[in-house]
Amino acid sequence: xxxxxxxxxxxxxxxxxxxxxxxxxxxxxxxxxxxxxxxxxxxxxxxxxxxxxxxxxxxxxxxxxxxxxxxxxxxxxxxxxxxxxxxxxxxxxxxxxxxxxxxxxxxxxxxxxxxxxxxxxxxxxxxxxxxxxxxxxxxxxxxxxxxxxxxxxxxxxxxxxxxxxxxxxxxxxxxxxxxxxxxxxxxxxxxxxxxxxxxxxxxxxxxxxxxxxxxxxxxxxxxxxxxxxxxxxxxxxxxxxxxxxxxxxxxxxxxxxxxxxxxxxxxxxxxxxxxxxxxxxxxxxxxxxxxxxxxxxxxxxxxxxxxxxxxxxxxxxxxxxxxxxxxxxxxxxxxxxxxxxxxxxxxxxxxxxxxxxxxxxxxxxxxxxxxxxxxxxxxxxxxxxxxxxxxxxxxxxxxxxxxxxxxxxxxxxxxxxxxxxxxxxxxxxxxxxxxxxxxxxxxxxxxxxxxxxxxxxxxxxxxxxxxxxxxxxxxxxxxxxxxxxxxxxxxxxxxxxxxxxxxxxxxxxxxxxxxxxxxxxxxxxxxxxxxxxxxxxxxxxxxxxxxxxxxxxxxxxxxxxxxxxxx
Numbered sequence: 001x002x003x004x005x006x007x008x009x010x011x012x013x014x015x016x017x018x019x020x021x022x023x024x025x026x027x028x029x030x031x032x033x034x035x036x037x038x039x040x041x042x043x044x045x046x047x048x049x050x051x052x053x054x055x056x057x058x059x060x061x062x063x064x065x066x067x068x069x070x071x072x073x074x075x076x077x078x079x080x081x082x083x084x085x086x087x088x089x090x091x092x093x094x095x096x097x098x099x100x101x102x103x104x105x106x107x108x109x110x111x112x113x114x115x116x117x118x119x120x121x122x123x124x125x126x127x128x129x130x131x132x133x134x135x136x137x138x139x140x141x142x143x144x145x146x147x148x149x150x151x152x153x154x155x156x157x158x159x160x161x162x163x164x165x166x167x168x169x170x171x172x173x174x175x176x177x178x179x180x181x182x183x184x185x186x187x188x189x190x191x192x193x194x195x196x197x198x199x200x201x202x203x204x205x206x207x208x209x210x211x212x213x214x215x216x217x218x219x220x221x222x223x224x225x226x227x228x229x230x231x232x233x234x235x236x237x238x239x240x241x242x243x244x245x246x247x248x249x250x251x252x253x254x255x256x257x258x259x260x261x262x263x264x265x266x267x268x269x270x271x272x273x274x275x276x277x278x279x280x281x282x283x284x285x286x287x288x289x290x291x292x293x294x295x296x297x298x299x300x301x302x303x304x305x306x307x308x309x310x311x312x313x314x315x316x317x318x319x320x321x322x323x324x325x326x327x328x329x330x331x332x333x334x335x336x337x338x339x340x341x342x343x344x345x346x347x348x349x350x351x352x353x354x355x356x357x358x359x360x361x362x363x364x365x366x367x368x369x370x371x372x373x374x375x376x377x378x379x380x381x382x383x384x385x386x387x388x389x390x391x392x393x394x395x396x397x398x399x400x401x402x403x404x405x406x407x408x409x410x411x412x413x414x415x416x417x418x419x420x421x422x423x424x425x426x427x428x429x430x431x432x433x434x435x436x437x438x439x440x441x442x443x444x445x446x447x448x449x450x451x452x453x454x455x456x457x458x459x460x461x462x463x464x465x466x467x468x469x470x471x472x473x474x475x476x477x478x479x480x481x482x483x484x485x486x487x488x489x490x491x492x493x494x495x496x497x498x499x500x501x502x503x504x505x506x507x508x509x510x511x512x513x514x515x516x517x518x519x520x521x522x523x524x525x526x527x528x529x530x531x532x533x534x535x536x537x538x539x540x541x542x543x544x545x546x547x548x549x550x551x552x553x554x555x556x557x558x559x560x561x562x563x564x565x566x567x
Contacts, residue, residue, distance in 0.1 A: 024088040024144065026061040026260055028053075029081045031108075033097030035068040038115040044195045045096035048151060048209040052094045055216040058439075060260060061092060071110040071127060078134065087142030090261040092149070093134060096206065099152025100124070101173040106131040108152055131172075135181055144180055145253060145261040147223065151186040151193060151208050177252035182223045184212075184249040186234075197241040203467065207237050208247060214472070220446055222256045222264050224249070236471060302332040323481045323514070330510040371420055374410035377403035378423035383451040384484060385419070393423075395430055403427035411440075418449025425452065434465050445476070450483040457490060461500075470500030488515025489522040496530065505536025524551025525559040 032049025034042045046067050053065045062084070066077045085091060098109040102121050107128040116124050131150060138146045152172065177183045186208030187193040194207040203210050211233035215226045227249040238245035258264050305325045312319040377399065379390040395403055407424035410416055421444035428437035441459075444452030457476035460469045474494050480487040488511055494500045496508035509530050515523030528547035531540045545566035551559025 024090060024261070025084070025086065026059070026090050026092075027081055027084055028056045028061040028063045028092040028094065029066075029077060030056070030063055030094045031066045031069055031074060031077075031097065033068055033109070033111050036098065036109070036111050036113070039098060039109070039113060042097065042195065044204065044206045044209075045151075047204045048096035048206050049094070051205050051209060051213055052096075052149075052216075055213050056092065056094075059217050068111050070112040071129075074110055074129065078137070082137060082141055085138065085141035085143050088144045089142070090145040090147070091138045091143040092147045092259070093138070094149040094151070095131075096151040096209070099131070099150060099172055104173050106150070106152075106172045106175065108134075108150070132175060135183070139179060139181065145257065146181045147259065148181070148183045149186075149212070150183070151206055174248070175250055177250035179252055180254075181252040182249070184227055184230075184247060186247055187245045188248045191245055194238060194241070194243060194245055197237060207245065208234055210467070211237065212247075216259065217442065218446065219258055219260070219262065220264050222258060223253065224251060224256075225264075226259065233471065300332060302329050305329040305332070324478065326514065327507060327511055331504065331507040368413060370406070370409040370413050371416065374403075374407040374420050374423050377406040378427045379419075380423070380426060380451060383419070383422075385450055395426060397430055400427050400431035404431060418444045418447035418452065421447065422449050422452040422455075425455075438465055448479070450480045454480045454484045454487060457487070461490075461494075470494065474500035482518070485515065485518045485520040486522060488512065488518060488520045489526050492523065492526055496526070496535070505530060507536070509536040521551060521554040521556040522558065524548065524554065524556060525562055528559065528562060 030049045030053050032046040032052075034044075034046045036042070049065060049067060053063045056063050064077050064081050066074055069077070081091065095108050097111075098113075100107050100109070102124060107124060108131055109124075109128050113127050114123060131148065135146055135148050150172065172185055172187075172189065174189050175183050185193075186206065196203065197207060205213070208230070212226070212230045215221060215229060218226065221229070227247065231247050231249075235244075235246045256264060305328045308325045309322065309329065312322055312325075375391050375393075377393055378395050379386075379393045381390050381392065383390050393399075393403070404424065404427045407420055407427055410420040411424060413420075421440045425437040425440035425444065428434075428440060438459075441452050441456055445456055453476045456466075457473045457480070458464070459466050459473075460476065461473035462468065474491065477487045477490040477494070481491060492508040492511035492515065495502075495504045495511065497503065509527060512523045512527035512530070516527065524547045527537075528544040528551065529535075530537050531547065532544035533539065545563065548559045548563035548566060552563040
């Protein structure tokens with residue numbers, strides 16, 4: 001009887017072992033080809049591949065990289081990845097190099113592809129890789145999710161030379177995606193992708209890759225979110241150079257998943273006392289609210305934004321996009337035909353006041369000892385998120401190593417707050433470790449910690465530690481509006497100067513006024529400057545000086561200097 005019981009237990013254990021899948025792996029094959037032997041060479045493909053490898057490794061992928069690969073080298077690398085795939089794995093394939101459409105199919109070219117002329121399409125097919133076949137090979141091994149990123153929509157490499165060209169079209173053909181496959185092209189069907197914006201472009205990666213890379217580590221974004229944001233960024237950059245390029249994507253994955261195949265991360269809900277309804281999380285929103293906002297965000301009808309604000313007031317929506325709706329609504333109001341010279345701006349309506357839900361205020365005394373030690377070592381006295389004043393940290397070069405130790409322990413605790421990552425970033429910066437600091441700032445920003453997002457906005461605006469990117473800076477500032485008061489002036493200044501967005505003085509004036517209402521002391525100088533010059537508001541020197549004096553009384557140095565110039 002005892003032997004039989006042991007046998008049954010062992011059998012059950014074996015069944016449990018068989019039925020429990022091992023941890024799914026993240027695998028990637030990355031190819032970058034510049035040094036073509038018989039067709040025109042490229043400039044950025046290897047840089048693209050190296051940058052993708054680094055970003056994918058940071059995201060947890062095991063990466064196989066091929067630089068300037070012949071057909072045999074790429075085939076061997078593909079076989080190695082195939083052999084590593086187990087059912088349930090996520091596989092990513094990234095290709096930078098020449099690619100052509102022949103007979104409605106997309107062919108990726110190794111560096112030893114022969115030059116070809118009219119009538120030799122079969123030769124190119126034999127010496128290249130069919131993009132759809134690569135995806136099918138990975139699917140056949142049981143990969144749960146296959147993501148293919150093809151930055152190969154360049155010009156026809158066979159068009160040069162004295163013979164009649166092989167009839168390959170510019171760009172790539174549309175592809176079908178199903179059964180857990182997501183495909184993204186660097187340009188739309190029949191469009192040509194840009195390696196650079198101009199001959200003097202300082203960036204070393206293609207326009208597509210430089211736009212896509214910053215999103216790679218985002219666990220709060222689905223694949224479609226990443227594709228949409230990349231489309232907007234690439235289109236904006238291309239149009240600035242007088243070109244048209246909009247990346248295409250083809251989605252065959254059911255559900256909302258990230259690059260790694262997981263559900264997108266969401267901010268943790270704020271715990272409320274039993275007698276108080278739970279407050280919405282900052283910036284997180286909900287599915288219906290996000291869908292509603294996506295449907296109206298490009299609208300020019302003020303009624304759409306008023307309808308959104310009405311739903312916020314009714315409690316249907318959290319108010320995630322409330323400030324943006326206020327700004328959109330104010331900017332779309334009809335301008336008066338002939339405003340009187342000394343007219344005062346009408347006071348914003350109650351629903352136009354800045355009121356994004358504030359992030360939970362950090363309180364060091366409520367934290368566990370490791371988090372409290374990090375607060376004491378590296379809290380930012382300028383951080384407005386604190387309930388009351390932040391603990392005096394005295395962080396300097398001498399204390400930075402100890403602060404790094406303390407905050408490293410803090411982020412190792414279960415569910416550490418975003419401020420611990422932000423404070424670790426401050427310690428790394430004080431210690432001269434810029435790259436490590438940026439990684440922690442990005443992590444804190446992914447947890448929606450306002451001070452980290454505001455700092456990233458400053459860095460992208462100035463090009464400090466990251467490539468200068470005004471659009472990205474504006475995005476980070478927008479995310480902190482309503483929580484970080486100084487963000488209002490940053491956003492308004494960018495609109496007033498046409499940096500990161502189209503110049504719009506009227507919108508800048510509205511945002512400056514919202515900043516004043518939210519106790520952003522630097523907004524007085526900005527709005528006063530618009531009144532002094534009559535930009536977006538009636539020209540009114542008296543009103544300008546009144547604003548400068550109010551700003552000076554609130555402690556703003558720039559407003560004080562301007563107030564001294566008033567008679």
